Amino acid sequence: MRSDYLRMCFVLAEGGFYVDADDVLLDDGWRRVFRDNTLKLQPLCYDIPGATMVAATESGLLERPDPRRIFYINNNPIAAPPGHPVLRRALARATRMLLDRTRVCEIQSTTGPGNLTAALAAHAHDDLIAARRLSLDLLFDWESTALPNWNLGYRHDGRNWRNWDFASTERQVRDG
Numbered sequence: 001m002r003s004d005y006l007r008m009c010f011v012l013a014e015g016g017f018y019v020d021a022d023d024v025l026l027d028d029g030w031r032r033v034f035r036d037n038t039l040k041l042q043p044l045c046y047d048i049p050g051a052t053m054v055a056a057t058e059s060g061l062l063e064r065p066d067p068r069r070i071f072y073i074n075n076n077p078i079a080a081p082p083g084h085p086v087l088r089r090a091l092a093r094a095t096r097m098l099l100d101r102t103r104v105c106e107i108q109s110t111t112g113p114g115n116l117t118a119a120l121a122a123h124a125h126d127d128l129i130a131a132r133r134l135s136l137d138l139l140f141d142w143e144s145t146a147l148p149n150w151n152l153g154y155r156h157d158g159r160n161w162r163n164w165d166f167a168s169t170e171r172q173v174r175d176g
Contacts, residue, residue, distance in 0.1 A: 004075055004111035005098075008091045015082035022149045023076070029145035033079035038135045039086055040079035041120070042142040044113070046070040056140050072117040077142065086136075090119035 007018045017033050019025075033040050045054040048068045080087055094111045097103070108114045120136075127134045139145075 001098075001105065001107055001111045004107070004115075005091075005094060007075065007078060008087055008094065008111075008116075011078050011080050012084065012087040012091055013082060015080060015084075017077065017079045019077040019146060020148065023146040024149050025146045026144065030077075032145075033077070033139075036137075037081040038137045039081075039084050040077070040137045040139055041116070042074040042077060042139045044072055044074050046072075055143075056138075072113050073120055074142075075113045075116045077139065077146070078116075086116075086120050086123045089123055090116050093119055 010016075011018050017030070019030070043056045045056055045058075046052075046069065047054045048070065054069065078087070094115050097105055097110045097115075105111075109118075124134050124136075126132075
């Protein structure tokens, strides 16, 4: 959560490009994120029955909505000019949830991709109502630019947020 929060703070304040340290850049395709001042994010799709990710470039994916698939925006990579309103909204939303003492925060929806997706959806809705053009470039082919290194030690133990035991953490918070 700290990393998620820090990346939003930094890119909101300074602008620029964030990519996870364990992503391996394949070539110089990352340079395209600097071609203009639009927000650049990677769309993802999770197939519930298959319990797998589906390539966002899959033919017809957006034309044939399927309730068994979850579409969301990754919080890696992020490229944006300073002060971008989507990042401002995502940071404000995360801050509100982190300060709400009535709930135990869950990583994905509090500071991670779920939070960024909610902020983007709200911003896009506001732009649609105001008849403004959404300044966004979806990086559908990010995998041709960078791939995560899954063979790192932390990915297989408790340091990996995907292995986080929510119930255990909730008991620790409750029991002090």
